[in-house]
Amino acid sequence: MSSTPPEASAPLKSVFTTEAATTVGFGTTKRKVEQTVYVFVEEQPDGMMACRALNGNFVPSGKPRLVSREELLRRFTPAPNVYLERVLPALRGLERAVDEADRLRESGQGFTAEFEYKNALRIDENHVRASFGLGLTYLERGDTDKAVLVFRKISRLEGAFTPEFKHLFNEFGIQLRKNGMLIQAVGHYAKALRLTRTDEHLHYNLARTLYDKGKLRAARRILKKALLLRPDFPEARAFLKSLGRHDAKESAP
């Protein structure tokens, strides 16, 4: 009789807890206190455990720290009830709020969308989709002062430039350019390109921004890169051609 292979178990996803000593206060009020720390743990494909601290709203936040399964079990105590009763509802509520905010923004209800995005960001201030959404809301309304605040946040947001958010960071860059925030737009695309080098649309949009800044040579160089990535990219080809015509006009006696 042949033995059946063991069934692959689902990757671990739960909450663990530990006690940690933290320093609070300054000067004469400085003291050490014991705190219960909750971490959200997700097993990675390579078997390592990505641990992220839970914020006050029971939402995972900050950079993940990788530990082995053995270290996790040695240092932390499982708290599955916290995951089921606090984390899951918080995450679902958060996603619902951002979905609603996206819907409101797309239907032109900018002010209500702003409230909803802010509500989501009060729960998780590092929420990528909500940050982009809030920034786009401001840019669509031409509120560049507030958009700068969001731009600075996004430029330091872990995971904002991953392929998952490709559509959003492209859209955000386009809106920065349309609002005349050319320095920010170039910075935004440059950061996105460092992390996603093979996106021809990013190259194209960066070229348009450079063109608006009057940097024609740089725009041409970036357009050529976009065409190397996708030779049948009609917009990039037409743009490069128009830059050529522009050059011919410039050099005409």
Next chain:
Amino acid sequence: MNGTGFFGDFLLRQGAVTPDQLRQALASQARSNRRMGDLCVEAGVMTPGQVEDVLDAQRGTDACFGQLAIARGYLRRKDLDALLFRQHVNQVHLGEALLTLGALTERRFCELLDLFHAQESRRRRSVDAALDATTRPEAARALATGLERGFARQAGLCVKPLGPLDPASAAAMPHVFPATAVMPGFGRLDFALRMGDDLPRLLGARLRVAGAAADSAPGTEPDAVRTLLDGVCGQLGRPIGSGRPPRPTGPAHPAASGETGLLLACPGALFGLVLLPLTA
């Protein structure tokens, strides 16, 4: 006179909210809207002593808290950006507070907001007309902006210009605080603030709370106004002569003595900015 130009006052005048609802909403705003210094201490990136040092410096210069904290090496740009975002996201606007309280529906709020924006356009036109009527409109504009910033930075009070200072309003403001600012590009500008009884008292309390006149006893409100004026003049350029004692009464109407005036509002009080004619 058409209200104070603030949204809460506008809602009351429209009968859209009750005074009690407005009080609750303002209290909710006060709980949520935190100052940058508090956020820095809470995040553990600055000590309370460093915050005090920056606040002291801010009273003498026209710069944001974050700029000064970075210049002193207390704060990194990265932390400031994160905290500015946190402050912004958690900032509750009056409309949002009223919606959360259930005092207004979203639809009604949007209608009122449109009406308020129309009123604001009229106010801006009226302010422009009042400033254009002065002999030096650009200098007057810079002065009015400097006052707005000075009141906000030093006393935490929001100030809005409303329009020309009419005789009836001027008559209700017996306290006159003269000052002179020397502004780069504009030169010397003599002006005075005219106030009723409430604003000096309010400023006295505010500036004592802020620590600018921590040892002052009650009854020294004019000192608070002069401290604030010194700060404003200093931020605009070289301050001279703002320490003169206040005159108990002023001319019944600024125009009567060749002065032009601007009516300003801050929550709870109206006051006047009187631009004095150029002297030889």
